[in-house]
Amino acid sequence: MPPGGRFGAWLFRGSPAGTRLPWASTAVLTVFVLVGTRFAGRNQPERVDLDALAYALLLAGTVPLLWRHRFPRTVALGTAVATAVYLAAGYPYGPFLLSVALGCFAAVVAGQRVAAWTAVGLVWASHLLVGHWLYRWLPPSGDGPAPWGEQLFVTVLVVAVVAVSELARVRREQFARMRAERAAAARRRADEERLRIARELHDVLAHSISVINVQAGVGLALLDEDPEQARTALTTIKAASKEVLGEVRQVLATLRTPGDAPRAPAPGLDRLPELCGQAKDAGLAVQVTEQGRRPKLSPGADLAAFRIVQEALTNIVRHSGSRTARVGLVHLPGTLEITVDDDGPATAGDVRGTGDAGAVAGGGNGLVGMRERAAALGGTVEAGPRPDGGFRVHARLPLRTATPAPDATGSARAADTVNPTAIEEES
Numbered sequence: 299m300p301p302g303g304r305f306g307a308w309l310f311r312g313s314p315a316g317t318r319l320p321w322a323s324t325a326v327l328t329v330f331v332l333v334g335t336r337f338a339g340r341n342q343p344e345r346v347d348l349d350a351l352a353y354a355l356l357l358a359g360t361v362p363l364l365w366r367h368r369f370p371r372t373v374a375l376g377t378a379v380a381t382a383v384y385l386a387a388g389y390p391y392g393p394f395l396l397s398v399a400l401g402c403f404a405a406v407v408a409g410q411r412v413a414a415w416t417a418v419g420l421v422w423a424s425h426l427l428v429g430h431w432l433y434r435w436l437p438p439s440g441d442g443p444a445p446w447g448e449q450l451f452v453t454v455l456v457v458a459v460v461a462v463s464e465l466a467r468v469r470r471e472q473f474a475r476m477r478a479e480r481a482a483a484a485r486r487r488a489d490e491e492r493l494r495i496a497r498e499l500h501d502v503l504a505h506s507i508s509v510i511n512v513q514a515g516v517g518l519a520l521l522d523e524d525p526e527q528a529r530t531a532l533t534t535i536k537a538a539s540k541e542v543l544g545e546v547r548q549v550l551a552t553l554r555t556p557g558d559a560p561r562a563p564a565p566g567l568d569r570l571p572e573l574c575g576q577a578k579d580a581g582l583a584v585q586v587t588e589q590g591r592r593p594k595l596s597p598g599a600d601l602a603a604f605r606i607v608q609e610a611l612t613n614i615v616r617h618s619g620s621r622t623a624r625v626g627l628v629h630l631p632g633t634l635e636i637t638v639d640d641d642g643p644a645t646a647g648d649v650r651g652t653g654d655a656g657a658v659a660g661g662g663n664g665l666v667g668m669r670e671r672a673a674a675l676g677g678t679v680e681a682g683p684r685p686d687g688g689f690r691v692h693a694r695l696p697l698r699t700a701t702p703a704p705d706a707t708g709s710a711r712a713a714d715t716v717n718p719t720a721i722e723e724e725s
Contacts, residue, residue, distance in 0.1 A: 318367075319364050319365065319367075319368075320363070320364065320366070320367065321364065323363075324360065324361070324363045324364045327360055327363065327396060327397065327400065328357070328360040328361065328363075330393060330396070331356055331359070331360050331392070331393050331394050331396060331397060332353065332356055332357075332360075334392050334393040335348070335356060335389075335390060335392030335393060335394055336348060336392075337392075338390055338391060338392035338393070339389070339390030339392065342390040342391065344438060344441070345388055345389060345390040345391070345438060346387065346388040346389050346390075346437050346438050348389060348390065351387065352384065352387070352389045355380050355381075355383055355384040355387070355389070356380075356384065356394055358376070358377075358380040359376075359377045359380035359381050359384070359394055359397040359398070360377075360397045362376045362377060362401075363377065363397060363400055363401060363404075366400065366401055366404035366405075367404060367408070370401075370404050370405040370407075370408040370410045370413065370414075371405060371410050371413035373401045373404065373405070374398075374401040374402050374404070374405040374410070374413050374414050374416075374417040375413055375416065375417050375420075376401070377397045377398050377400075377401040377417065378398055378401070378402075378416075378417035378418070378420045378421050379420070380397075381394060381395065381397065381398050381421050381424075382420055382421055382424035382425075385421075385424055385425055385428055386424065386428050386432070386436055387436070387437060388436060388437035388438045388441065395421070395455065398417060398418065398421050398459075399455075399459045401414075401417065402414040402415075402417050402418050402459055402460070402463060403459065403462065403463045403466065405417070405463075406460070406463035406464060406466070406467050407463065407466050407467050407470055409467070411464075411467075414460075414463060415460065418456045418459060418460060419456075421452075421456070422452060422453065422456050425444075425449070425452050426449060428444075429443060429444030429448065429449060430443050430444060430449075493670070509534070509535075509538045509576050509577075509579060509580040509615070510535050510538050510539060512580040512581055512615060513531040513532075513534045513535045513538070513579060513580065514531070514535060516528070516531040516581075517531035517532050517535070534579045538576065538579070564597055564600070564601045565601065565604045565605075566595065566597075566600030566601060566603070566604050567592070567595070567600055567603050567604055567607075567627070568600075569604060570586060570604070570607065570625075573604070573607065573608055573611065574586060574625075577611045577615065577623070580615050581615075581621055582611065582614060582615050582620075582621055582622070582623055583621060583622045583623070584611065584622075584623045584624075584625060585622070585623070585624050585625070586624075586625045586626075586627070587624070587625070587626050587627070588626075588627040588628075588629070589626075589627070589628045589629065590628060590629030590630065591629060592627075592629055593629065593697065595634070595697065596697070598674070598675060599634065599675055599695055599697055601671075602671040602672065602674070602675055602677075602695060603627075603634060603636060603693075603695060605667070605668070605671055606636055606638075606668045606671060606672070606679065606691070606693045607625055607636060607638060609664045609665075609667060609668050610623075610625075610638035610668070610691040611623060611625075611638065612664065613664055613665075613689075613691075614638075614640045614689075618640045618642055618643075618688075618689065619642060619643045620640040620641045620642055620643070620688065622640070622641065623638060623639065623640045624637075624638070624639045624640075625637070625638050626638075626639075632696060632697050633694060633695065633696055633697060634694075634695045634697055635692070635693070635694050635695075636691075636692070636693040636694075636695070637690065637691070637692050637693075638690070638691040639684070639688060639689070639690050640688050640689055641687060641688040642687050642688040642689060643687070665679075665681055668681070668691070668693065672693050672694070672695060675695050675696055676696045677693065677694050677695040677696055678693070678694050679691065679692070679693045679694075680692045680693075
């Protein structure tokens with residue numbers, strides 16, 4: 299492409315055609331410039347009287363402002379050229395410089411700073427040349443050099459236009475950045491809320507469905523041989539299903555209008571005996587030991603502790619051949635330590651006890667959920683095979699407000715790796 303073609307592409311490249319045209323402001327400015335210059339010319343008898351060419355130049359400097367948002371480069375330079383020609387023709391001074399100021403302002407705000415500075419530089423240089431050198435050959439006849447005070451006024455005006463335009467551009471960029479940050483924060487909060495709901499549903503469903511699955515197997519096996527025992531299994535299934543329906547309704551209640559209070563309190567360690575009873579119904583005997591005096595836990599810490607124990611027991615029911623589990627709670631100053639042990643052996647498909655570092659570090663959604671809950675409180679969760687066999691889950695939860703731990707547990711970026719809308723079965 300020839301140089302002229304590149305310059306033309308640069309000059310006439312603008313914003314999308316969908317940008318609204320500023321009809322009102324352009325019309326007001328055009329009328330103001332025409333009327334104001336006419337009145338100003340009555341007090342400047344030494345200048346050339348306004349004629350058709352003068353009005354055409356004034357219109358050429360104001361009418362293009364209608365497209366200042368679509369073609370800021372073209373409008374800024376066009377208004378500057380029209381103003382320079384008007385000054386060279388010796389017409390009266392007036393408010394026509396406002397058209398250049400507005401055109402350059404729009405160019406700077408649009409990010410076209412080179413075009414804007416070029417335009418104001420063109421007006422300033424043309425006024426300097428006409429007033430101190432070219433006046434000998436230009437109208438009006440017999441005109442002398444312009445006073446330097448007038449040149450100083452034009453210089454101050456140019457600097458003011460550039461300064462105000464740059465300030466407006468900076469403020470506009472700040473507002474745009476703030477809007478983008480608020481939108482990103484809103485998306486992040488929505489993602490975190492979806493992840494929280496998915497984690498709650500996973501914890502609720504995984505445990506209760508495991509109990510239902512085990513009891514359904516027992517009921518089917520004993521339906522003919524021991525109808526009474528089968529009846530007991532079906533009763534357990536009914537109770538577990540009723541409970542899981544209630545908890546699912548409670549979790550889904552968070553999707554109601556923001557600000558509504560939950561209809562039921564979140565579960566906590568005070569429901570640990572009930573949880574152990576459910577595990578017993580699934581064939582898992584749970585022994586609970588507690589050291590230290592249990593402090594009044596915050597709702598978040600209480601819920602996290604309950605869900606970690608619940609998920610650990612669910613994993614034992616589903617993945618371990620052990621029918622016994624030990625839950626240890628140690629209350630230290632400002633810290634709650636939770637240990638859940640089983641003696642194994644692992645069943646087929648148990649990714650917890652394979653010895654694969656990646657499997658142990660990652661686990662399924664259950665282990666990820668435990669790590670997320672602990673990290674949200676600034677704590678940690680470690681899970682892996684014990685040297686003497688079996689499997690251990692150890693959680694450490696600070697009971698005071700803390701900065702979330704680094705992503706050593708894989709929780710800080712869990713929203714990027716876990717689909718918050720999917721509830722998948724743990725591997």
